[in-house]
Amino acid sequence: MLPICAAGADDGQVERLQRQIDAMQQQMQRQQQQFQQQLTELKRQLNETKRSRESAQPVSSEYPKAPPAKAPWPAPGVEVTVGGFIEAGGIWRQRNEVSDIGHPGFSTLPFPNSPLYHEHEYRFSARQSRLTLLATGDIDPVQHLSAYYEMDFLGASVTANSRESNSYNPRILQAFVNYDNDDWHFHILGGKAGRF
DSSP states (O other): OHHHHHHHHHHHHHHHHHHHHHHHHHHHHHHHHHHHHHHHHHHHHHHHHHHHHHHHSOOOSSOOOOOOOOOOSSOTTEEEEEEEEOOOEEEEESSOOOOOTTSOOGGGOOOTTSGGGGOOEEEEEOTTOEEEEEEEEESSSSEEEEEEEEEEEEEOOTTOOTTTTOOOEEEEEEEEEEEEETTTTEEEEEEEOSOO
């Protein structure tokens, strides 16, 4: 009797397990169907987005135009060198010559009977600072161009001063363009070169 009951119990357990397996398979099939539906919907949305983008852009037989190129600075093949220095200079004189850093005061030497003879003079300025720019480039392996600019801040009108108006202005020391030709051994320079 025991073996028959055990066999009957095994059959009931097998049937229950089989029902569970069938239920799990049906659940997996439903999930797979839902996944397929979601995938189909996503593909449909993607195709609609592509179509709307294509319809928004006009179709032309020409190649798409590149955006306008900005002019490079400096131009290709041109080398620009910036130079110069900053100077904070100072002058102390035992006698007041009423002259600045950029102007020697030998023309206004005070004599003992002048009140300036008994005054000291202090001058501090950064006006001797200098800025230089050099641009060089080759037209071809034989022809070469260069341009040079040099300035300081010692330019001034007669009424310029640092107490009231700070009316000093830039002064060009050198500004020239240079052309060299190696085949002809030719050199030409135009502009202000040298300080005079």
